[in-house]
Amino acid sequence: MQTELTIENKQSTDIEINGDNVVIEIEHLQKSFGEKEVLKDINLTLHKGENLVVLGRSGQGKSVAIQCVVGLLDYDSGSLKVFGKEIQELDDEELKDIRLKLGFLFQSGALYDSMTVRENLSFPLTRVLKMKDENEATRNVEDVLEAVGLKDAIDKMPSDLSGGMRKRIGLARTLILKPEIMLYDEPTTGLDPITSREISQLIIDLRKKYQTSSIIITHDMACAKITGDRIMVLNDGKFIAEGSYEDLEKSQNELVRSFFK
Numbered sequence: 001m002q003t004e005l006t007i008e009n010k011q012s013t014d015i016e017i018n019g020d021n022v023v024i025e026i027e028h029l030q031k032s033f034g035e036k037e038v039l040k041d042i043n044l045t046l047h048k049g050e051n052l053v054v055l056g057r058s059g060q061g062k063s064v065a066i067q068c069v070v071g072l073l074d075y076d077s078g079s080l081k082v083f084g085k086e087i088q089e090l091d092d093e094e095l096k097d098i099r100l101k102l103g104f105l106f107q108s109g110a111l112y113d114s115m116t117v118r119e120n121l122s123f124p125l126t127r128v129l130k131m132k133d134e135n136e137a138t139r140n141v142e143d144v145l146e147a148v149g150l151k152d153a154i155d156k157m158p159s160d161l162s163g164g165m166r167k168r169i170g171l172a173r174t175l176i177l178k179p180e181i182m183l184y185d186e187p188t189t190g191l192d193p194i195t196s197r198e199i200s201q202l203i204i205d206l207r208k209k210y211q212t213s214s215i216i217i218t219h220d221m222a223c224a225k226i227t228g229d230r231i232m233v234l235n236d237g238k239f240i241a242e243g244s245y246e247d248l249e250k251s252q253n254e255l256v257r258s259f260f261k
Ligand SMILES: Nc1ncnc2c1ncn2[C@@H]1O[C@H](COP(=O)(O)OP(=O)(O)OP(=O)(O)O)[C@@H](O)[C@H]1O
Pocket: 033, 038, 056, 057, 058, 059, 060, 061, 062, 063, 064, 065, 107
């Protein structure tokens, strides 16, 4: 059965939704693995400063879509532009530049277990930004730890941290490169409801502090409610609904409503 995309009333936000402030534009994106069509017709626009939540059941292609955005997976057809540039047409150097502006919090969010928090966070500075000044690196590490509320953890090992703290450090490691766009793949998975709420609130606070635009992939409805200016529902390779949390909760589409139960 073909389902048309239903656009529900948009929640009022202070984000300007117009053609001039688009940071990601995806049109008719398709991606298959062998015979398996995962992304059939993906259309999505992310505006500057916006928090866009993508909901979808397991295996619907959410992580695949986000990996196409960062150039980790090739797409078969359609268009995927980040800051106006078609990702698949970029050479290595151009892709590297775009990736510097993209922060990706992986679903697994792994830290290096043999390194302290400080070393984990300094790593992208020395490796990606080629930062040599140790004091400058420390200042950056402290700033970002403060932003995620874990200043005291600087000399801890990852194994000494709780799941929620590790998520925060993973987030800090992504933020330390000051990305303009954040891509969160299941930021609250595996956390208890209270810690999940704290991480969701942190996503909001970080947007304010760093003026990032974000795509947040989640099945955690509390996270969707807290973080999402706009929510899109992915099913069977396409988006089937779009709107605010309150609008989608009242959707005519049963599958959309089922997320809210
Ligand atoms: N590299 C790959 N090679 C082959 N198939 C893949 C690859 N990556 C993903 N898939 C398949 O694509 C489909 C979508 O996977 P994806 O990881 O995007 O789902 P998801 O929506 O993120 O699910 P979840 O909510 O469980 O994380 C799955 O059927 C998966 O097996």
